[in-house]
Amino acid sequence: MNRDWPEIKKLLSEAGLGFGFVFTEGPSHAIKLVNEAILNGERNFIAVGGDGTFNEVANGIFSQNKINHDEFTLAAIPVGTGNDWGRMFGIPADYKQAIDIILKGDTFVQDVGKVLYHDNDTSKTRYFVNVAGMGFDALVAGKTNKQKKSGKKAGALSYFINMLTSLFEYKPKQIQLEVDGESRTLNTFSLTVGVCRFNGGGMMQSPNAIPDDGLLDVTVIKKIGMGTLAIQLKNLYNGTFIKHPKVFTKRGGRIKINPLKSNFSLEADGESLGHGPFEFSILPRVLRVVIGEKNF
Numbered sequence: 083m084n085r086d087w088p089e090i091k092k093l094l095s096e097a098g099l100g101f102g103f104v105f106t107e108g109p110s111h112a113i114k115l116v117n118e119a120i121l122n123g124e125r126n127f128i129a130v131g132g133d134g135t136f137n138e139v140a141n142g143i144f145s146q147n148k149i150n151h152d153e154f155t156l157a158a159i160p161v162g163t164g165n166d167w168g169r170m171f172g173i174p175a176d177y178k179q180a181i182d183i184i185l186k187g188d189t190f191v192q193d194v195g196k197v198l199y200h201d202n203d204t205s206k207t208r209y210f211v212n213v214a215g216m217g218f219d220a221l222v223a224g225k226t227n228k229q230k231k232s233g234k235k236a237g238a239l240s241y242f243i244n245m246l247t248s249l250f251e252y253k254p255k256q257i258q259l260e261v262d263g264e265s266r267t268l269n270t271f272s273l274t275v276g277v278c279r280f281n282g283g284g285m286m287q288s289p290n291a292i293p294d295d296g297l298l299d300v301t302v303i304k305k306i307g308m309g310t311l312a313i314q315l316k317n318l319y320n321g322t323f324i325k326h327p328k329v330f331t332k333r334g335g336r337i338k339i340n341p342l343k344s345n346f347s348l349e350a351d352g353e354s355l356g357h358g359p360f361e362f363s364i365l366p367r368v369l370r371v372v373i374g375e376k377n378f
Contacts, residue, residue, distance in 0.1 A: 086161050090130060090177050097181050101128070106135070109353075116142020120149055128184065130159045133167050134227075137210060137351035140369060144194060144209045157184045157372035164241065164352060166280040167212040170293065172374030183374045190373045192293040194365045195277045199348050201356035210350040211369060213281040213288060214362070216339065218252045218272040218303075220347035222282070224354045241283045249312075254305040256342040257358075261300060261334035267342070268330065271311075272303040275337060275362050279321070279378065281352075289321025290331075292378060296366035298337060302330040337362040 087105075094101055106112045116127065116139050127143075129136040136158050143154050159180045160168045167173075171190065173180055195210045215223065225244040254271045274281065276288025276299040291299040306314075306328045317323035324331050339346065339360040346358040 090159060093178050093181050097185055110138060112138035113142045113145060117146055120146055125153050126155045128157045128159060131161050133164055133212060133352045136167055137353055140211050141209050151368050155189060155370045155372060164283040167278060169280045169284065170278040170377050171371065172377060184372055188373055189370050191367045191370050193277050193296060193367060194369050195275065195298060196363045196365060197350060198361040199356045206356060208350050208355055212278045212351045213274050213276040214348060214350040215281060216273040216346050216348050217255055217270055218248060219274060220349045221248050221252050223349035223352055227354045249308060255344055255346050257346060258340040258342060260338040261332045262336055268302055269305040270302055271306055274301045285318040286321035287318065289324060294367050296364055297333045297335055298362055298364050300332045300337060304328045304330060335364050
């Protein structure tokens with residue numbers, strides 16, 4: 083990010099945008115920075131970074147209740163591992179093109195997901211704007227985040243490599259899934275809850291998600307053979323994997339997930355969080371975002 087900032091700063095200045103900026107210093111720092119900026123009167127934010135940065139800026143907005151959420155507008159200049167939220171809304175990786183979209187100023191009011199999870203014995207809340215993943219997804223995200231923290235480059239290729247190596251490590255978990263009161267027990271390899279469609283650097287694990295329908299899209303990949311999973315890997319990128327009999331999908335507004343035998347880890351918008359049990363809910367049409375071409 084520090085390497086890219088001089089170019090981005092120059093492009094923003096050339097575009098005639100008035101802006102202040104601050105660098106984050108660690109996990110969750112952007113949440114605090116946004117809280118402080120809101121108290122100082124700021125209402126428009128640009129997240130320069132990856133999906134995790136965008137998530138933290140959104141959490142900075144929704145973790146406070148002094149200012150109504152409809153007063154804020156959030157834009158993105160993607161500099162990250164997956165940039166999956168940007169895929170949904172046509173935000174390119176090219177910095178100048180992303181800034182041109184901000185200048186144009188087209189906006190969309192999207193839903194925001196909310197998850198209650200656990201960090202050891204503490205119950206915590208996190209908002210998410212794209213996709214939350216559990217099980218296998220959380221393991222892969224955790225590996226990628228460790229690489230980033232150690233200073234190693236963690237792009238889409240490293241995410242894909244982490245995904246392949248994790249196939250040999252991860253064991254399916256028994257969970258109880260409840261969607262709007264309807265409960266079932268599943269032997270689960272991977273589970274995603276999506277506001278939007280893309281995660282993992284372009285995989286489409288919630289291919290039918292609509293970001294302003296007031297519903298969360300649940301996708302469960304049940305216990306599946308290694309060979310079958312390898313064959314289906316390409317279908318994760320076009321969404322057709324959901325036709326497989328080992329895949330369960332459901333939509334709802336309130337979702338509860340209870341691990342039955344062992345911990346079930348969570349990531350939200352690529353940020354590694356805690357473990358279950360989880361409670362998901364949806365905040366309909368609460369976040370105004372600057373968009374390019376809608377991919378839904």
